Amino acid sequence: MITETKPTTHEITVTVNGAEHSLEVEPRLLLVHLLREKLGLTGTHVGCDTTSCGACTVLVDGIPIKSCTHFAVQVDGREVKTVEGLKGAELHPIQVGFKEEHGLQCGFCTPGMMLVTSVLLEENPDPTEEEIRWALSGNICRCTGYQNIVKAVQWAAKNMRESA
Amino acid sequence: MYPASFDYFAPTTLDEALEILGRYDEGEAKVLAGGMSLIPVMKLRFAAPRALVDINRIGGLETLAEEGGQLRIGALVRHKTCEQSDLLKGKYGALGDAAPQISDPIVRNLGTVVGSLAHADPQGDWASVMLAVRAEVVARANGGERTIPIDELLQGPFTTSLEPNEIVTEVRVPDPGARAGGTYLKLERKVGDFATAGVAVHVSMSNGTVERAGIALTGVGPTNIRAEAAEQALAGQALDDAPIDAASRLAAEAAQPRTDVRGTEEYKRNAIRVLTARGLRKVKEEHS
Numbered sequence: 001m002i003t004e005t006k007p008t009t010h011e012i013t014v015t016v017n018g019a020e021h022s023l024e025v026e027p028r029l030l031l032v033h034l035l036r037e038k039l040g041l042t043g044t045h046v047g048c049d050t051t052s053c054g055a056c057t058v059l060v061d062g063i064p065i066k067s068c069t070h071f072a073v074q075v076d077g078r079e080v081k082t083v084e085g086l087k088g089a090e091l092h093p094i095q096v097g098f099k100e101e102h103g104l105q106c107g108f109c110t111p112g113m114m115l116v117t118s119v120l121l122e123e124n125p126d127p128t129e130e131e132i133r134w135a136l137s138g139n140i141c142r143c144t145g146y147q148n149i150v151k152a153v154q155w156a157a158k159n160m161r162e163s164a
Numbered sequence: 165m166y167p168a169s170f171d172y173f174a175p176t177t178l179d180e181a182l183e184i185l186g187r188y189d190e191g192e193a194k195v196l197a198g199g200m201s202l203i204p205v206m207k208l209r210f211a212a213p214r215a216l217v218d219i220n221r222i223g224g225l226e227t228l229a230e231e232g233g234q235l236r237i238g239a240l241v242r243h244k245t246c247e248q249s250d251l252l253k254g255k256y257g258a259l260g261d262a263a264p265q266i267s268d269p270i271v272r273n274l275g276t277v278v279g280s281l282a283h284a285d286p287q288g289d290w291a292s293v294m295l296a297v298r299a300e301v302v303a304r305a306n307g308g309e310r311t312i313p314i315d316e317l318l319q320g321p322f323t324t325s326l327e328p329n330e331i332v333t334e335v336r337v338p339d340p341g342a343r344a345g346g347t348y349l350k351l352e353r354k355v356g357d358f359a360t361a362g363v364a365v366h367v368s369m370s371n372g373t374v375e376r377a378g379i380a381l382t383g384v385g386p387t388n389i390r391a392e393a394a395e396q397a398l399a400g401q402a403l404d405d406a407p408i409d410a411a412s413r414l415a416a417e418a419a420q421p422r423t424d425v426r427g428t429e430e431y432k433r434n435a436i437r438v439l440t441a442r443g444l445r446k447v448k449e450e451h452s
Binding site: 008010026027028030049050051052054057063064065066069070071073074076116134135137138139 | 200268355
């Protein structure tokens with residue numbers, strides 16, 4: 001039987017927004033804290049801390065997950081994308097859409113909203129309003145009443161289709 | 165919030181995972197699949213396992229297929245995969261209708277059907293569905309494998325008949341035949357909330373009458389409840405108004421709801437009656 005109480009740390013290698021990082025982590029370190037505190041990527045927000053609000057959403061191998069409910073050790077060898085990875089040389093059309101349509105007020109939920117939107121528009125470049133609301137139903141916004149978020153996604157979808 | 169410290173293992177084979185589980189005393193090591201229930205309870209310090217055995221890197225647990233007269237759902241099949249599956253329609257409609265009602269879209273990307281069953285939250289939706297379709301789970305231990313009918317798996321709130329050294333590798337649903345159908349109806353306050361009340365309905369028809377019915381209830385008792393009297397009331401009957409009304413009343417009687425923030429006992433009991441009737445009428449419409 002195992003008797004030691006001191007947890008072992010793990011060496012992990014993870015690609016975040018295209019850059020590879022090797023880090024030593026305690027198993028209980030949450031992915032959101034790895035991103036914010038070890039890598040300084042504070043665009044990923046801690047909202048409810050209870051798997052309810054979606055503010056901490058990041059993409060792991062292209063799939064939206066809640067980084068407050070994922071351990072950093074779990075992403076060993078995987079690719080993580082945070083809101084900082086959305087922008088290239090210029091703002092991503094989704095970011096421009098949120099700016100143009102006032103899709104944010106306080107901005108706390110915005111990183112999660114935009115990352116989920118990026119996956120939605122990849123799978124479905126021309127979503128209906130219902131499809132947009134359904135896709136974003138795991139992300140809570142307490143400012144906008146969602147109307148302008150929907151418009152921002154529609155703006156981005158339209159512009160991305162036109163430039164495709 | 166941080167969970168208590170734990171050791172972490174990410175084995176790549178089931179045998180390795182079982183060997184690691186066996187190294188720990190009873191209940192000290194937990195299996196991590198989607199983590200959508202386990203990680204929150206660890207963060208809240210309701211659970212403080214000494215070790216996590218992460219099964220996400222084990223191959224062969226992602227099967228979602230119909231084979232040899234049964235539907236097989238592997239331990240790493242996510243809710244999202246079920247939501248998008250063409251297989252979970254028609255005779256397996258109770259499963260397909262339940263999938264998009266589990267929590268929210270981001271949780272569905274990671275959470276698993278099997279994990280939900282092993283966690284045995286009485287508010288869990290999948291256990292009701294599996295009761296209605298009379299599923300069984302396959303549990304593997306170092307010594308071998310056994311199948312556990314869903315009724316025997318669920319022992320109480322967050323309590324199953326699984327041994328601490330067992331891993332559920334899949335859930336199996338018997339093929340109910342072509343003339344079968346079902347649905348899952350859930351009353352929730354908002355996306356991502358647990359059910360105020362939920363009802364899974366599954367019916368196999370033969371010559372215009374009910375051959376076998378499965379009805380199970382979510383969120384109205386210490387575990388998911390099979391509404392056995394309601395099931396029996398439908399056997400041999402056509403899905404007409406009178407048998408549907410009788411079964412719905414019996415389902416409401418089988419519920420053991422408690423008044424809480426989601427509603428009063430009376431309200432929840434009535435919700436069970438209404439949802440049962442709606443579910444049965446939906447199945448009837450699909451078969452007429």
